[in-house]
Each structure stands twice: as C-alpha cells, then as structure tokens.
Amino acid sequence: MNLNLKAQLNNTFDAIVVGSGISGGWAAKELTQKGLRVLMLERGRDLQHITGYDTALKAPWEFAHRDRTILPKDNPAPDFRVLGYNEQNGHFVFDNRNAPYKEIHPFLWYRPDTLGGKSIMWGRQSYRFSEMDFEANARDGYGTDWPIRYKDLAPWYSYVEPFAGISGNKEGLAQLPDGEFLPPMDLNCVEEHVRGKLKTKMNRVMTIGRTANLSKANPIHTSVGRAPCQYRNQCARGCPYGGYFSSLSATLPAARKTDRLTVRTDSIVSEVLFDEKKGKATGVRVIDSKTNQTTEYYARIIFLNASAMATNFILLNSVSGRFPNGFGNDSGTLGKYIMDHHFQVGANAQADGLGFDDKYYYGRRANGIYIPRYRNIGTDKRTYLRGFGYQGGASRSGWQRLIAEASSVEGNFGAALKERATQPGPWTMGIMGFGECLPYEDNTITLNHNRPDKWGLPTIIFDVKFRENEERMRQDMMNDAAEMLEASGLKNITTYDNHSIPGLAVHETGGVRMGRDPITSMLNAHNQLWAAKNVFVTDGASFASVACQNPSLTFMALTARAANFAVSELKRQNL
Known part of the structure; x- marks a missing residue:
C-alpha cells in the first residue's frame, strides 16, 4: 500500500497538459510561469530544437530523391497518404498504418509524430478572428452561439502576439482586426502594383501576410534563444534559428526556465480519469508507445491540447458510469460539428507588359499576400453564408523552367541553354481562396472498436463533408480571383478548382465546442467542460465556428486566457 501511495505521489502534478503543439506549448508556458508544476504528455517521439532538424540545412542535391513525394516501398496503400511523404519533413509525420482511420467521405488527417506537433511544420499565418466571426452563428442560426465576443479575446490576442512574434501591417479593417505587429515583410513590385489596383478599382485590401516569422528579434524573443527569420523559406523542415514561432523554439524553452515542467514523450493518453464522488477528473491514463506499459498520472487540472481530432478521440474514449x-x-x-477550411480554388496570371521585367527580389520570403474577406459584409449579400479570404503571391520563375523545355525546344541545349538559364523567367501571380465551412451537426467523428490500432485502442471514423453552401462559395472564390487579377492588368489568366476535402487545409476544428449552456455545448466561456470544471480544452476542438482565417493565433489566445482563469480558480479553491 505504501509503495502504491509513493508511486501515485511521484506521478502527481499540479497540472497535466496533453499535447505539445501550438496550444499545448502555450498551456505549459502559462501554467508553469504562474507557479504550477506541469506534466506535458506527448504521444510522439522526442525532438530536440536545433539539433533535431536533420534536413534543415541540406542542399537540394543532398536528398536522394531530390525531395519528390514518395511512398515507402513496403506500403503503397492509400491509407498512408498524409499530404504525401517527402524527404524534407516526412520523418516528422505519423505513420497511419499504426492507427488507420476510416473515411465515410474523403478526409485527410495530418498527424505529426514528434514533440512540438504541428507547430514544427505549420504555415505560420496568424490572423485574429473578428466580432463578425464570433457573432456569425447567432446571426445566421448555424451552430451554437460563441459564449465570448471579440472584446473578450482582444486583450489575449495582444498578450500572445508579442511573444509569438507576428509580423504584419495594420489595415484598419473590422473584419480583420489589427494586432501587435513586428515590422511587416515587404511586398515585391508586382504585389505592390496589384495592391494599388485593387484599392483604387475595387476598394479591396491586399496586405502582406501576418506571419509568425520574426522580421525583428526583440529581447522577449532572444531571451529564449530565437533569432530573426533568415529568409530561407525552409520552415517546414524545422528552424534551428528559431526564426518562426514553434513550441520547441518559444513556449517550451520559456516553460523549462521555470524548472516546473516535466515532458514525457512516447506517451499516448488513452482516457481521462474521473472520480464520480468528487465530480472531478483526477488524471489521465497513458500507454507507453514503445513498451505498451500503462501508467496513470494525476493532477488538479487537465488541459487537453492534443489537436482537435485527437482531443475528441480522448474524450470519446473516456467512458464511465457517469459518462x-x-x-x-x-x-x-461530442464529436459533432467538425469543420475545416475549403481551399484549392483560385486563379493564376502573368504580369506581362507592366514594366517589371528589370525587377527582381532579394531572398526567399517565407510569406505571401493576404486578401481579407469582403463578401457578405455590409450591403454585400450572396447566395451563400459567411465568406472567404485569399492567400498567394507573385514571383519570377528561375532556371528550373527550362528543364521541361530542354528536350522539346529547338536549339535549347549547350551554350544557348546556358545563356537562357542566366535570365529570370516571367513574373506570375496566383491567389487561392480559403473559405469558411458551416458547423453541421452530422459532420462527425466516432470510434471504431472493430479496428483497433497498434496499441489496442479504437480508431476513428470520419463522416465529414462540405455541402452546398461551400460549393456556392467556391464559384465566387474562383471567379473573384480572376476578376481581381484582370482588374490589376495581369494577362493570360487561368482559373482552377482542384477541389478540397476536409482535413486537407489542416485547420480542422470542432467536436468539443464552446457555448452558452450545457444543453447544447461541451465547454463554457472559459473553455471548461461544463461537467468537469477542472478539465479545459483550448485547441481547435473548442471552436463553435471556424471563420475563414487561419485558426492558430486564436488557439494561442484562448489557451492563455483559460490558463489565467484556471490558476485564479485554483487559488480560490474552486477547482
């Protein structure tokens, strides 16, 4: 008995954080800095910042397959597909063969398998949600009303932005609130031209992307070892310079400085433990991914930040007499109203005859442009609900354009080929839309107990699809893109719709939504489970709607806000 008590004591912390990605890293930072002893549990392998990014400094010719998308020889099966497999960062990605999932409709679940989660490979675009976004469900009747408004989260956006390091330009738009920005990255000459034309001809704004890349490293960044962005545009490989925000470069170093953080990798959280007498969660059950040994860890509060779908899984798998x-x-x-952004639709064009043939740009900017939402705002009314924004950019093609031509163009070899290779190709520009998906009750994930994973746990069944509202929106997303490029004087415009499936944008949210009452939602205004007040969910699972902006900055703000509330409630002995 004494041995059991001692073991339990060794496995007891003030707080447990499940997941080490963007929101999990923020939970660890905030809770440790407020005095709590925190255990972070990560199902993936350990990954060391700086030394763990094996491909970060490799030249193209150092990759055996020149970084072509490949599949392992022993498994060409389609259920391995996770945005393909590539030599730059494929070693960061979870092998779906170990926990295959079922798709009623096509769904792509992108799962990292390392400490730091998706914060290692994310796109870094960082935008605030607006008042319009938080009011959307109440306004049009889809989903449940958010229990917070922009004014509730604005101070927390302002809190997380300086530490994360968001570069950008203030535009004064209600639908895309300004933030606490580092100096913006520069638009190139064609982008500046298009920005001006869109403003004067269509009264639309095009701005430089708001990205979590340090255009300038302030003391708050250098104090944890970060340096400015090197304009290498190799972010997906991991950045040894700490030029972009990730858990490994920013929040975990800050948390470790407190000496209150314990990190355990290779730790699969299978369920949350519940004490029916106390009406509280007591801890979590963990399976060691290497040994299959089961261990229980205990804490006064639990933050679930495993990523939206994984957090849904943990709660769905945590069943008891009470639940x-x-x-x-x-x-x-639980497990309903799953959302993602739909994209892969837009237009491309050439910037011929605009006087930029003698212009180029310096470096490889790890960022693009952003055109904020303008549809269904004010007097603009469409045949669909909500709206979309655009990402993209302009560039000049280099010598690579000649590869396909080398064998097909007469005289394109020898000295002639070398001469052509010294000249840059034409300027081109493309813009691609990212549209909002409505929260539909029957977009669900459920558990499949008939197909266990490698560790004996049930797997997930995805039943998620885009609907008529999204399809109507895509028509505008494509046609408007062409219209804007044409209005800017660009030529040879081509439109495309390469179709989109849920999960592909890697912005999946929902399933454990916030709301105003426990009858229609899982979480209250402080991201607490209504039914177990010492459990908090602050990753994408908590979203009541997804807006059309990238969601990660909102993960950060919600997490910092909830952590502050949780610690204050602990001090009041309310948890």
Missing part, C-alpha cells in the same frame, strides 16, 4: 457516451458529453454534441 457512458464520452467524457463530459451530457449535451450529446
């Missing part, structure tokens, strides 16, 4: 349908699922909404 037969999943932990905290009194509302019956």
